[in-house]
Amino acid sequence: MKKILIISLIVVLLGTMLVGCGANGANNEQESSQENDQEKIVIKAGHGGPENNAYHLGWLKFKEIVEEKTDGKIEVKIYPNQQLGGDRELIEAVQMGNVQMTSPSSAPVASFDKSFYVLDIPFLFKDREQAYSTLDGPAGKKLLESLESYNLKGLAFMENGFRNLTNSKVRVRTPEDLNGLKIRTMENEIHLAAWSLLGANPTPMAFGELFTALQQKTVDGQENPFELIYTVKFHEVQDYISKTQHIYTPYIMIINKDFYEGLSDENRMIIDEAVVEATNYEREISKQKDLESEEAIKAAGVEIIELTDEEKNMFKEKLAPLLDQVKEKAGTEIVDIFIDATN
Ligand code: TK8
Numbered sequence: 630m631k632k633i634l635i636i637s638l639i640v641v642l643l644g645t646m647l648v649g650c651g652a653n654g655a656n657n658e659q660e661s662s663q664e665n666d667q668e669k670i671v672i673k674a675g676h677g678g679p680e681n682n683a684y685h686l687g688w689l690k691f692k693e694i695v696e697e698k699t700d701g702k703i704e705v706k707i708y709p710n711q712q713l714g715g716d717r718e719l720i721e722a723v724q725m726g727n728v729q730m731t732s733p734s735s736a737p738v739a740s741f742d743k744s745f746y747v748l749d750i751p752f753l754f755k756d757r758e759q760a761y762s763t764l765d766g767p768a769g770k771k772l773l774e775s776l777e778s779y780n781l782k783g784l785a786f787m788e789n790g791f792r793n794l795t796n797s798k799v800r801v802r803t804p805e806d807l808n809g810l811k812i813r814t815m816e817n818e819i820h821l822a823a824w825s826l827l828g829a830n831p832t833p834m835a836f837g838e839l840f841t842a843l844q845q846k847t848v849d850g851q852e853n854p855f856e857l858i859y860t861v862k863f864h865e866v867q868d869y870i871s872k873t874q875h876i877y878t879p880y881i882m883i884i885n886k887d888f889y890e891g892l893s894d895e896n897r898m899i900i901d902e903a904v905v906e907a908t909n910y911e912r913e914i915s916k917q918k919d920l921e922s923e924e925a926i927k928a929a930g931v932e933i934i935e936l937t938d939e940e941k942n943m944f945k946e947k948l949a950p951l952l953d954q955v956k957e958k959a960g961t962e963i964v965d966i967f968i969d970a971t972n
Pocket residue numbers: 676677678715716733734789815835836852853857878
């Protein structure tokens with residue numbers, strides 16, 4: 630009996646303390662029109678990369694800045710490694726508002742917003758600097774704006790990087806070497822068309838299924854930037870990497886549009902600034918890790934094949950017909966804007 634009384638007392642006491650904390654927290658918070666001051670705002674963010682990737686470090690930077698600048702009033706909870714789903718599921722979840730933010734590779738975004746096919750033009754960007762200036766300039770801004778019709782707000786372009794072809798069968802130097810090779814592509818029609826044009830046998834597949842597919846040889850190869858190849862250990866199940874650099878993939882930082890518009894002006898500004906800062910930070914690390922990962926993969930015994938300009942041109946020529954297909958899907962306006970910006 631006595632015991633029960635003591636326990637009840639403790640419970641009541643704890644309860645009072647908790648209510649006290651809540652009230653104090655609310656008093657410290659600033660007034661805002663649409664937000665409920667009593668409640669802490671939680672941003673649930675999911676992505677498909679591993680934790681030791683530049684990409685995840687970029688997300689952690691975003692979290693740090695947002696939580697610091699809002700005095701913890703906004704909490705950012707990050708779920709890496711497809712814990713909440715792959716790119717496609719996460720875009721849907723953010724559209725519906727079950728998850729507030731995500732950052733898919735650009736290719737799966739094109740299945741939602743066709744303008745994004747413009748980024749699937751092979752060899753569109755000469756180098757990183759050109760990718761950054763185009764994506765951060767009016768061309769990239771226009772592309773991000775087009776997401777608004779899909780209840781998404783595009784915030785920035787983090788870096789996944791220039792993609793290289795890996796496989797377990799042959800040394801690929803020219804499209805001819807690809808003959809019949811089973812290649813996993815991202816879930817995107819232009820990527821599928823590209824590898825068909827090159828003579829391979831492509832299969833679209835979610836990133837989360839890829840390691841097992843390579844290991845069990847359901848597919849012979851795939852393409853991704855060095856850092857991702859290394860951090861997800863594709864090099865352990867692949868023998869050759871051809872430095873094709875056929876496409877530059879950015880990660881699209883997106884947030885649910887209604888959620889974003891429901892924030893106070895001040896919080897929206899904090900998010901906008903944090904995303905830019907986190908993106909610059911992530912790009913720096915990504916650049917560094919791209920080089921380091923290439924070295925580490927080489928040291929692990931995978932053969933890295935450098936292509937001559939002539940060999941690269943063979944890929945470019947075979948892929949040239951894709952431009953019209955991209956124009957058809959994305960619309961000529963956005964394609965012309967990107968072609969102008971990159972010439
Ligand atoms: C991770 C993917 C990945 C991409 C792919 O969610 O699917 O090959 O390169 O980074 O977005």
